[in-house]
Amino acid sequence: MKKVSRPLQWVGRYVTHVLDEVGGCTQMIRSCFFWLWRSRFEWSQAMEQSVAIGVASLGVVGLTSLFTGMVLALQAGNTINNIFGDPIFVGTIVAFSLIRELGPVLTCVVVSGRAGAAVTAQIGTMAVTEQIDALYTLGTNPVRYLVIPRLFGFVFTLPILTLFANVFGIIGGYLVAVYTLGVPGEIYITDITSYMGVADFMHGFIKTFVFAFMVGTVCCYKGISTTGGAEGVGKSTTGAVVTTIVMVLVLDYFLTAILTAFGI
Amino acid sequence: MIEIKNLKKDFGPKHVLRNVNLTIPKGETTVILGGSGSGKSTLIKCLIGLEEATDGHILVGGRDITKIHSEMKMAALRRKFGYLFQEGALFDSMTVGENVTFGLRYLTDVPEKDYPKIIREKLALVGLGEDVARLNPSELSGGMKKRVSLARVLAIEPEVILYDEPTTGLDPIMSDIISDLIIDLKQKLGVTSVVITHDMRSAFKIADHIAFLYEGQILLHGTSQDFKKTENPYVKQFVNGSSHGPIQMKLMKE
Numbered sequence: 130m131k132k133v134s135r136p137l138q139w140v141g142r143y144v145t146h147v148l149d150e151v152g153g154c155t156q157m158i159r160s161c162f163f164w165l166w167r168s169r170f171e172w173s174q175a176m177e178q179s180v181a182i183g184v185a186s187l188g189v190v191g192l193t194s195l196f197t198g199m200v201l202a203l204q205a206g207n208t209i210n211n212i213f214g215d216p217i218f219v220g221t222i223v224a225f226s227l228i229r230e231l232g233p234v235l236t237c238v239v240v241s242g243r244a245g246a247a248v249t250a251q252i253g254t255m256a257v258t259e260q261i262d263a264l265y266t267l268g269t270n271p272v273r274y275l276v277i278p279r280l281f282g283f284v285f286t287l288p289i290l291t292l293f294a295n296v297f298g299i300i301g302g303y304l305v306a307v308y309t310l311g312v313p314g315e316i317y318i319t320d321i322t323s324y325m326g327v328a329d330f331m332h333g334f335i336k337t338f339v340f341a342f343m344v345g346t347v348c349c350y351k352g353i354s355t356t357g358g359a360e361g362v363g364k365s366t367t368g369a370v371v372t373t374i375v376m377v378l379v380l381d382y383f384l385t386a387i388l389t390a391f392g393i
Numbered sequence: 394m395i396e397i398k399n400l401k402k403d404f405g406p407k408h409v410l411r412n413v414n415l416t417i418p419k420g421e422t423t424v425i426l427g428g429s430g431s432g433k434s435t436l437i438k439c440l441i442g443l444e445e446a447t448d449g450h451i452l453v454g455g456r457d458i459t460k461i462h463s464e465m466k467m468a469a470l471r472r473k474f475g476y477l478f479q480e481g482a483l484f485d486s487m488t489v490g491e492n493v494t495f496g497l498r499y500l501t502d503v504p505e506k507d508y509p510k511i512i513r514e515k516l517a518l519v520g521l522g523e524d525v526a527r528l529n530p531s532e533l534s535g536g537m538k539k540r541v542s543l544a545r546v547l548a549i550e551p552e553v554i555l556y557d558e559p560t561t562g563l564d565p566i567m568s569d570i571i572s573d574l575i576i577d578l579k580q581k582l583g584v585t586s587v588v589i590t591h592d593m594r595s596a597f598k599i600a601d602h603i604a605f606l607y608e609g610q611i612l613l614h615g616t617s618q619d620f621k622k623t624e625n626p627y628v629k630q631f632v633n634g635s636s637h638g639p640i641q642m643k644l645m646k647e
Contacts, residue, residue: 167465251486255484258480258482258485259478259479259480259482260482260483260484260485262438262443262476262478262482263476263478263482263483263484265441265442265443265471266441266443266471266474266475266476267495267496267499267500267545267549268468268471268472268496268499268500268549269495269499270464270468
């Protein structure tokens with residue numbers, strides 16, 4: 130009996146924990162809308178956060194997407210060359226993969242590891258040193274003062290970062306296609322422009338918005354709900370990064386399925 | 394005046410406050426004594442709405458704050474209270490000056506051009522020079538952090554100041570300076586003070602009234618003299634700081 134009940138207890142505890150976190154996130158989002166409606170928007174905080182989350186991530190996002198574009202071109206070019214004897218449609222493959230899939234996913238994963246972790250650690254430290262309580266006593270709701278500007282930072286900058294990532298990736302692909310595979314530059318560009326439509330662009334863009342909102346919400350919630358000193362901050366930060374990366378990949382599948390069903 | 398009636402607070406199965414009844418008179422200093430884990434911090438957090446009471450009433454100027462569930466109304470009520478956190482809880486992303494004026498931005502209509510004057514005044518009240526305003530909290534010592542935190546509380550000119558262990562972690566001289574400061578503020582500004590502490594020296598020095606909290610209930614409420622003369626074995630053991638007596642300290646959290 131004991132042998133059976135222990136795994137069941139574990140599953141029960143895990144499910145309760147997950148539901149607890151989902152409930153907490155939902156309440157926080159509700160509180161965000163309440164304060165957005167009721168109070169002055171903290172523009173200076175929002176801009177500061179947009180710079181910390183978005184602008185500061187530009188370098189790492191650019192670098193990862195440049196090399197992703199390069200490796201995509203190399204793999205696609207070589208494979209197609211082996212099958213058809215000529216590296217055709219490299220531009221199409223690189224651009225499609227990036228704009229619809231890899232651009233949004235990679236950008237969100239990189240940003241959640243860089244800026245998301247920082248957000249959780251900062252809010253978490255504030256929580257364990259009573260700075261969050263201090264905000265309450267000084268007449269400010271922490272959701273209004275800390276969460277809304279950061280959520281804005283993620284939702285505002287991630288789509289722009291993804292755009293940059295796409296451009297860098299396509300440039301990376303171009304460099305490999307032209308200088309390693311010997312594809313003429315005009316053909317690489319034409320391959321992209323003749324097969325890509327607005328729908329493809331929207332597909333990636335909508336995904337990025339959803340990812341950005343999720344990354345911002347999870348990272349802020351994990352921070353605000355931190356307890357247990359320095360160890361607690363470490364746990365929350367790891368939890369936030371792991372949860373957001375897994376969620377980006379899981380959400381990506383479902384969003385792709387839904388958007389494709391709608392013809393986007 | 395603050396009246397606490399039959400206050401109860403549970404955390405899950407744990408009863409932290411069992412039945413607290415206490416009257417805190419206006420313009421005077423009430424010290425709440427108690428050992429670690431006796432529920433002192435929870436009690437003053439209930440007073441300012443940082444913790445929600447499980448049962449009972451807290452009347453502030455005749456208004457029951459346990460009945461306030463709207464956060465906007467609660468924020469208006471918090472305007473009357475200042476809370477000095479144990480470790481200061483200064484915002485480490487801001488300078489001392491920005492910390493001091495933080496509450497003004499959200500709780501008052503004081504124009505921003507008056508901020509430098511207020512920073513100067515409030516830092517002077519806690520015995521600090523104007524040059525401290527430019528420093529970051531990480532550059533301050535423990536005692537200075539508490540003083541800056543107190544200046545931040547004073548900036549919003551509260552009617553009631555809640556002190557969460559103001560002398561803990563400070564050397565004896567700095568503890569005495571902070572005790573003097575509490576007395577000074579009461580005399581100069583006429584604020585009502587609620588101090589939770591386990592520092593007996595400081596308690597006897599600053600208190601007009603003392604309440605002893607043990608296992609979630611007030612065991613004795615009286616003046617310093619009452620506490621010095623009491624025959625209650627629990628209070629006597631605590632006041633004398635003796636390891637022998639009816640209070641058996643729990644070494645681990647329940």
